[in-house]
Amino acid sequence: xxxxxxxxxxxxxxxxxxxxxxxxxxxxxxxxxxxxxxxxxxxxxxxxxxxxxxxxxxxxxxxxxxxxxxxxxxxxxxxxxxxxxxxxxxxxxxxxxxxxxxxxxxxxxxxxxxxxxxxxxxxxxxxxxxxxxxxxxxxxxxxxxxxxxxxxxxxxxxxxxxxxxxxxxxxxxxxxxxxxxxxxxxxxxxxxxxxxxxxxxxxxxxxxxxxxxxxxxxxxxxxxxxxxxxxxxxxxxxxxxxxxxxxxxxxxxxxxxxxxxxxxxxxxxxxxxxxxxxxxxxxxxxxxxxxxxxxxxxxx
Amino acid sequence: xxxxxxxxxxxxxxxxxxxxxxxxxxxxxxxxxxxxxxxxxxxxxxxxxxxxxxxxxxxxxxxxxxxxxxxxxxxxxxxxxxxxxxxxxxxxxxxxxxxxxxxxxxxxxxxxxxxxxxxxxxxxxxxxxxxxxxxxxxxxxxxxxxxxxxxxxxxxxxxxxxxxxxxxxxxxxxxxxxxxxxxxxxxxxxxxxxxxxxxxxxxxxxxxxxxxxxxxxxxxxxxxxxxxxxxxxxxxxxxxxxxxxxxxxxxxxxxxxxxxxxxxxxxxxxxxxxxxxxxxxxxxxxxxxxxxxxxxxxxx
DNA sequence: CAAAACCGGTGCAAAAATTGCACCGCTAGC
DNA sequence: GCTAGCGGTGCAATTTTTGCACCGGTTTTG
Numbered sequence: 324x325x326x327x328x329x330x331x332x333x334x335x336x337x338x339x340x341x342x343x344x345x346x347x348x349x350x351x352x353x354x355x356x357x358x359x360x361x362x363x364x365x366x367x368x369x370x371x372x373x374x375x376x377x378x379x380x381x382x383x384x385x386x387x388x389x390x391x392x393x394x395x396x397x398x399x400x401x402x403x404x405x406x407x408x409x410x411x412x413x414x415x416x417x418x419x420x421x422x423x424x425x426x427x428x429x430x431x432x433x434x435x436x437x438x439x440x441x442x443x444x445x446x447x448x449x450x451x452x453x454x455x456x457x458x459x460x461x462x463x464x465x466x467x468x469x470x471x472x473x474x475x476x477x478x479x480x481x482x483x484x485x486x487x488x489x490x491x492x493x494x495x496x497x498x499x500x501x502x503x504x505x506x507x508x509x510x511x512x513x514x515x516x517x518x519x520x521x522x523x524x525x526x527x528x529x530x531x532x533x534x535x536x537x538x539x540x541x542x543x544x545x546x547x548x549x550x551x552x553x554x555x556x557x558x559x560x561x562x563x564x565x566x567x568x569x570x571x572x573x574x575x576x577x578x579x580x581x582x583x584x585x586x587x588x589x590x591x592x593x594x595x596x597x598x599x600x601x602x603x604x605x606x607x608x609x610x611x612x613x614x615x616x617x618x619x620x621x622x623x
Numbered sequence: 624x625x626x627x628x629x630x631x632x633x634x635x636x637x638x639x640x641x642x643x644x645x646x647x648x649x650x651x652x653x654x655x656x657x658x659x660x661x662x663x664x665x666x667x668x669x670x671x672x673x674x675x676x677x678x679x680x681x682x683x684x685x686x687x688x689x690x691x692x693x694x695x696x697x698x699x700x701x702x703x704x705x706x707x708x709x710x711x712x713x714x715x716x717x718x719x720x721x722x723x724x725x726x727x728x729x730x731x732x733x734x735x736x737x738x739x740x741x742x743x744x745x746x747x748x749x750x751x752x753x754x755x756x757x758x759x760x761x762x763x764x765x766x767x768x769x770x771x772x773x774x775x776x777x778x779x780x781x782x783x784x785x786x787x788x789x790x791x792x793x794x795x796x797x798x799x800x801x802x803x804x805x806x807x808x809x810x811x812x813x814x815x816x817x818x819x820x821x822x823x824x825x826x827x828x829x830x831x832x833x834x835x836x837x838x839x840x841x842x843x844x845x846x847x848x849x850x851x852x853x854x855x856x857x858x859x860x861x862x863x864x865x866x867x868x869x870x871x872x873x874x875x876x877x878x879x880x881x882x883x884x885x886x887x888x889x890x891x892x893x894x895x896x897x898x899x900x901x902x903x904x905x906x907x908x909x910x911x912x913x914x915x916x917x918x919x920x921x922x923x
Numbered sequence: 924c925a926a927a928a929c930c931g932g933t934g935c936a937a938a939a940a941t942t943g944c945a946c947c948g949c950t951a952g953c
Numbered sequence: 954g955c956t957a958g959c960g961g962t963g964c965a966a967t968t969t970t971t972g973c974a975c976c977g978g979t980t981t982t983g
Contacts, residue, residue, distance in 0.1 A: 326628075326630070328626075341959065343958075351943090352942060352944075357961065358961090359941090366624055367706075368707075369706050375950095376959065376960095378960090384709065388706070391702045398695070403668065409683055643929075653931080653932095654931095654974095655970070674930085676931095
């Protein structure tokens with residue numbers, strides 16, 4: 324769009340770190356770009372770039388402008404989405420930052436179900452940890468975040484939250500599979516794999532083990548990939564841990580899942596959220612509503 | 624600003640109702656303006672005007688665009704205000720829609736006090752009833768509203784609220800001035816003036832009179848001007864009604880004010896608010912904080 | 924019922940804004 | 954002290970925008 328063109332050039336300069344490099348990226352002369360930037364600053368009333376000998380860098384005013392640019396663009400996208408919606412077109416795009424756990428079962432099912440009604444809507448799904456997810460929201464890189472136990476929560480507006488007990492994964496022939504509910508001490512006595520430290524599952528397990536004076540987790544394998552861990556238990560007689568929303572509980576994938584007793588380990592909170600105060604495009608807003616309903620089904 | 628120019632032209636067309644008239648207003652040729660509008664619609668992807676034989680009119684998509692334009696402009700003003708603030712300039716502009724009652728004492732004092740610290744900040748103060756005030760907020764015509772008992776409350780985000788008992792105004796030689804607190808029936812027995820029906824004071828008085836089976840108000844004069852009524856009691860031996868925040872309680876202006884008993888008439892709520900979800904410019908946000916503190920002093 | 928008054932839209936040339944090119948002065952790094 | 958890379962500027966070329974004249978259509982007016 325015409326009226327956002329200055330903003331595109333400004334963003335290009337920010338990315339490139341210098342006007343000349345940005346000019347090359349944008350297929351324009353450095354002098355032309357230089358004048359655009361200068362004219363913008365003049366009209367805006369304040370400089371937004373520091374001039375360094377090797378290039379330019381945003382000053383504090385520029386940081387505000389950058390945020391404004393991002394907000395502006397997202398706002399305009401929402402406007403178009405609203406207009407498209409009222410002309411009955413029902414198209415749009417939804418961008419999601421989510422925990423890894425939701426990638427195999429939950430989100431594919433939800434998205435497929437949504438697209439059955441709204442085939443014009445496209446999706447963007449990226450695995451992000453809870454820090455990155457919030458950052459993605461505040462830079463307008465994602466519309467929606469779906470993560471366990473997010474941290475800051477300053478820019479994160481919680482739309483829906485469900486508690487999830489931790490489940491233990493094992494092969495069907497594991498004797499523990501006979502019990503309906505497992506105790507933490509029984510699990511730690513067996514060989515187990517565990518997610519690395521930044522994941523909510525691991526945090527909860529570590530805290531629980533520490534609290535009850537049991538010995539710490541001694542995973543035979545640590546990984547950032549729940550996919551890997553889910554498959555590992557099929558090969559060696561080991562346990563893995565995961566939230567049920569990331570699992571298939573039918574047993575048809577070869578593994579059995581049993582909940583850890585809530586007496587031992589508190590549940591983790593799965594939070595659905597968006598950037599605080601932001602009005603989402605129509606498609607995203609509707610998908611949030613669907614997710615929110617789907618999450619209620621997981622309510623303890 | 625450059626990137627808002629299309630928006631200015633669009634607004635001009637909306638105001639004028641036809642491209643030709645708008646072109647005249649904007650000192651431009653109709654053909655040029657026509658092409659701007661057409662180009663915008665083409666780039667935007669949707670028509671925003673209905674072409675009528677006598678001009679043009681916004682279609683529903685256009686309504687959304689209009690709202691976007693207003694939000695955009697306000698957002699840009701806030702950005703400039705934030706940047707100005709961080710360069711230490713402390714300038715800006717605050718636009719207030721408020722009840723008449725706040726014009727004589729409360730707001731002048733508050734604004735003067737604020738401008739002592741921030742002389743670069745300018746103000747816009749307009750008396751609006753509670754319907755108009757909310758409309759002003761949602762069209763971004765005012766930043767802040769300060770009204771009694773606003774109605775819709777859908778777009779109105781309450782920042783602070785204080786209850787105000789109704790006070791009775793009289794000349795110092797009125798025998799009622801001897802009492803610390805007045806009963807409604809005593810007041811209605813005397814000649815009195817009253818605000819017209821749309822005002823909160825009148826609503827409360829009418830409701831109270833009706834409820835207690837007393838006879839209705841029989842004002843010897845009805846007016847929309849509290850200024851008029853305040854002065855009237857100085858000339859004839861009559862009573863007037865007003866919230867204390869609109870009064871000088873020192874007696875130095877010639878009238879005496881006594882509260883109506885809360886047993887007879889419930890207090891009215893003075894609400895300080897802004898457009899829901901909007902982030903105000905720095906100057907406005909700070910002034911809201913000051914108003915909020917000042918209002919606490921009136922807490923019952 | 925016809926003329927006049929407006930309306931949005933378009934072709935074309937004039938005017939204005941933007942861009943590209945050549946070049947300046949400056950600083951960091953070698 | 955030399956070079957490479959940077960932001961900035963004067964001037965001409967180029968692209969974009971505008972103004973003017975005019976078209977076809979509809980409503981108002983006499």
